[in-house]
Amino acid sequence: MAKYTITCKCGHEMTKKLFGKTADRERKIVWMEQNMLCPDCYKKQQNSLPLVAEKEICIVNKDGRFFVIKQGNSYAVKETLKEKGFFFGEYFPKDSQSMIPKKGWMIQDSEESTKILEELNIKIA
Numbered sequence: 317m318a319k320y321t322i323t324c325k326c327g328h329e330m331t332k333k334l335f336g337k338t339a340d341r342e343r344k345i346v347w348m349e350q351n352m353l354c355p356d357c358y359k360k361q362q363n364s365l366p367l368v369a370e371k372e373i374c375i376v377n378k379d380g381r382f383f384v385i386k387q388g389n390s391y392a393v394k395e396t397l398k399e400k401g402f403f404f405g406e407y408f409p410k411d412s413q414s415m416i417p418k419k420g421w422m423i424q425d426s427e428e429s430t431k432i433l434e435e436l437n438i439k440i441a
């Protein structure tokens with residue numbers, strides 16, 4: 317294991333711990349420099365994306381299909397989401413084989429929630 321200073325594609329530097337063979341580490345560094353944003357730029361990019369919700373199946377204390385916010389800074393609007401009936405819960409992404417649930421803001425899939433999403437300017441993927 318060693319620490320490397322990587323110049324991200326945004327031009328900012330970050331330090332990464334890398335493991336494995338030297339050739340693999342070097343390949344990984346090249347990939348990161350071409351593809352990765354530093355944590356600050358990544359956060360800004362995520363925050364600038366529009367909110368997008370997808371239908372998923374909730375697994376915690378409620379049954380049925382839910383809209384889960386998957387993209388955008390839902391944290392910034394969490395009070396509004398709560399007011400509108402959203403709750404923070406766990407779900408299994410439908411396109412994943414993983415047994416580890418993900419967490420997100422969700423609302424039961426209904427005609428009313430579709431209107432709420434529209435009202436909050438949240439796109440449905």
Ligand SMILES: [Zn+2]
Pocket residue numbers: 324326327328353354355356357358
């Ligand atoms: Zn950056």
